[in-house]
Amino acid sequence: MIKIQNLNKYYGNTQILKNVDMEISKGEIFGIIGHSGAGKSTLLRCINGLEDYRDGSLTVEGQEVKDLNEKQIRELRKNLGMIFQHFSLLERKTVFENVALPLECFKYSKAEIEKRVMNLLELVGLADKRDAKPRNLSGGQKQRVAIARALALEPKVLLCDEATSALDPNTTKSILALLQDINEKMNITIIVVTHQMEVVKQICTKVAVMEGGRVLEIEDTEDLFLNNTEGLKALMGDEQIVLPEGTNIKIIFPKEIANENIITNMARTLDFDFNISYGKLEKFREDVLGSLIITVKDHYANAVKRYLDERNIKWEEIKNDK
Numbered sequence: 001m002i003k004i005q006n007l008n009k010y011y012g013n014t015q016i017l018k019n020v021d022m023e024i025s026k027g028e029i030f031g032i033i034g035h036s037g038a039g040k041s042t043l044l045r046c047i048n049g050l051e052d053y054r055d056g057s058l059t060v061e062g063q064e065v066k067d068l069n070e071k072q073i074r075e076l077r078k079n080l081g082m083i084f085q086h087f088s089l090l091e092r093k094t095v096f097e098n099v100a101l102p103l104e105c106f107k108y109s110k111a112e113i114e115k116r117v118m119n120l121l122e123l124v125g126l127a128d129k130r131d132a133k134p135r136n137l138s139g140g141q142k143q144r145v146a147i148a149r150a151l152a153l154e155p156k157v158l159l160c161d162e163a164t165s166a167l168d169p170n171t172t173k174s175i176l177a178l179l180q181d182i183n184e185k186m187n188i189t190i191i192v193v194t195h196q197m198e199v200v201k202q203i204c205t206k207v208a209v210m211e212g213g214r215v216l217e218i219e220d221t222e223d224l225f226l227n228n229t230e231g232l233k234a235l236m237g238d239e240q241i242v243l244p245e246g247t248n249i250k251i252i253f254p255k256e257i258a259n260e261n262i263i264t265n266m267a268r269t270l271d272f273d274f275n276i277s278y279g280k281l282e283k284f285r286e287d288v289l290g291s292l293i294i295t296v297k298d299h300y301a302n303a304v305k306r307y308l309d310e311r312n313i314k315w316e317e318i319k320n321d322k
């Protein structure tokens with residue numbers, strides 16, 4: 001649906017996006033995560049034609065964005081709804097009028113506007129606030145209005161630029177649940193730009209990690225957490241510490257067995273002592289994912305590796321800290 005190949009973008013002489021490659025399929029909730037300044041918002045603005053790019057290719061449904069004329073850009077933006085961190089609502093207009101705005105721009109009839117806006121307000125749970133002004137709404141409610149407005153023209157893609165960054169954790173959860181609901185019910189592709197790991201964890205099917213204008217990696221979200229990839233380390237820091245002596249074995253828990261007592265069972269079966277050097281368990285949706293580094297005396301190492309291999313449990317050996 002959206003295909004980006006070798007995209008380069010400059011502001012003056014400064015290169016902001018560097019050889020970006022990315023493919024976003026229809027129906028996906030695709031996360032783009034990275035620290036501030038990584039180039040995430042710039043990439044979103046290239047996708048909706050607000051920024052041009054020097055070289056490389058960026059197609060939306062097969063159309064090269066930089067080659068579109070004004071009319072085609074208008075059509076493109078109709079297909080790409082967008083929401084922002086600070087909601088961008090018009091303060092003097094009511095909730096109803098804010099959502100109606102894009103429909104008025106595209107000259108929909110009054111009856112059609114009434115019907116669509118009310119359906120959208122039902123969808124986001126704000127039908128009873130139709131006559132309220134934004135200043136009388138909470139942050140979460142404002143973002144719901146912005147979502148309704150972004151969906152007014154029935155876009156195929158919803159672009160979310162730090163849409164939950166100004167919200168508290170519970171409100172964030174409810175907005176993300178709403179986005180997931182919209183993705184499922186309306187089969188809208190959603191691109192979520194964020195610096196918050198929790199956002200990716202809660203709703204993204206796939207995620208691109210960006211740093212310094214580059215894509216470090218693109219992974220299924222579960223794999224990102226499970227494998228403690230280079231991208232995840234770049235985002236979270238790699239704080240794992242291991243002992244200076246013995247063999248350190250990092251055991252990676254897939255979700256099917258994360259709740260089982262692998263370590264205790266192994267220690268009982270093999271009858272050996274071990275130290276836990278480092279552990280990290282993450283709640284991932286309904287499951288627990290994570291890894292644990294145990295340190296065993298060198299002569300036990302092979303038995304441990306065999307035990308894990310026989311049970312198809314992933315492991316890797318970690319060098320000692322000197």
Ligand SMILES: Nc1ncnc2c1ncn2[C@@H]1O[C@H](COP(=O)(O)OP(=O)(O)OP(=O)(O)O)[C@@H](O)[C@H]1O
Pocket residue numbers: 011016034035036037038039040041042043195
């Ligand atoms: N209009 C502009 N002119 C010059 N430089 C810009 C412009 N817009 C962004 N930049 C620079 O481009 C880089 C990427 O910015 P961008 O906003 O895309 O990053 P980001 O990952 O979205 O970060 P943030 O979450 O802080 O917005 C930054 O170094 C920023 O200073």
